[in-house]
Amino acid sequence: DSGVTQTPKHLITATGQRVTLRCSPRSGDLSVYWYQQSLDQGLQFLIQYYNGEERAKGNILERFSAQQFPDLHSELNLSSLELGDSALYFCASSLGTGSSYEQYFGPGTRLTVT
Amino acid sequence: DAKTTQPNSMESNEEEPVHLPCNHSTISGTDYIHWYRQLPSQGPEYVIHGLTSNVNNRMASLAIAEDRKSSTLILHRATLRDAAVYYCTPGEYGNKLVFGAGTILRVKS
Numbered sequence: 617d618s619g620v621t622q623t624p625k626h627l628i629t630a631t632g633q634r635v636t637l638r639c640s641p642r643s644g645d646l647s648v649y650w651y652q653q654s655l656d657q658g659l660q661f662l663i664q665y666y667n668g669e670e671r672a673k674g675n676i677l678e679r680f681s682a683q684q685f686p687d688l689h690s691e692l693n694l695s696s697l698e699l700g701d702s703a704l705y706f707c708a709s710s711l712g713t714g715s716s717y718e719q720y721f722g723p724g725t726r727l728t729v730t
Numbered sequence: 731d732a733k734t735t736q737p738n739s740m741e742s743n744e745e746e747p748v749h750l751p752c753n754h755s756t757i758s759g760t761d762y763i764h765w766y767r768q769l770p771s772q773g774p775e776y777v778i779h780g781l782t783s784n785v786n787n788r789m790a791s792l793a794i795a796e797d798r799k800s801s802t803l804i805l806h807r808a809t810l811r812d813a814a815v816y817y818c819t820p821g822e823y824g825n826k827l828v829f830g831a832g833t834i835l836r837v838k839s
Contacts, residue, residue, distance in 0.1 A: 618773065618775070620773075647825065649825070649827075651827075651829075658830070659774070659817070659827075659829035661828065664826060672823055672825075672826045674826060704771075706773050706774070708773075708774075710825060713825055714821075714825055715760075715761045715764070715779075715820070715821025715822065715825045716762055716779075716781070717821075718764065718779055719764075719766075719825065719827065720776060721766075721774045721776075723772065723773050724771075724772075726771075
């Protein structure tokens, strides 16, 4: 158990809909990261927040947005869903920002868009 | 993004050491090299990371080349539980991890 929790575990929804994925980091960790893993694209970095502020951005679609709240939990919002958005979404956390910090990953949310 | 190159797959016998190589010739001078592993349908698990010198922890050792263009993850005695996909990845600005295809490690009993 990494100490990172993600809800829900599974999500099935229809094209065009909007969903919210939630992540609680390990106690004391200030950085939260979101990654997407699909069969054709592999593990891809989406976005990072550090202590409530956006820190780094990867290949995140405009239809996707995220935020980190004052209690440090984070949410990833996916809207106008397409079939290609079906994937595993992982959240990770680390104590600080910068590559000297290791990341701890949650168990993921499996999103299926039908 | 920095690019990493790893063998597609490797095989080891149980109780024997395993050396997993990674080339990262374009890594920035200040980026740490991270290693993670992943079992099917699970989140990646942190293994080890380092900058310039060799690193050891309870899971593995990491040997980093002097020019930092390559590194080797060493599992001292492979067990069946070590069978997984192993990723080496530089931690870029803000600690963004850039994952490649990784190495599938198979462990034979």
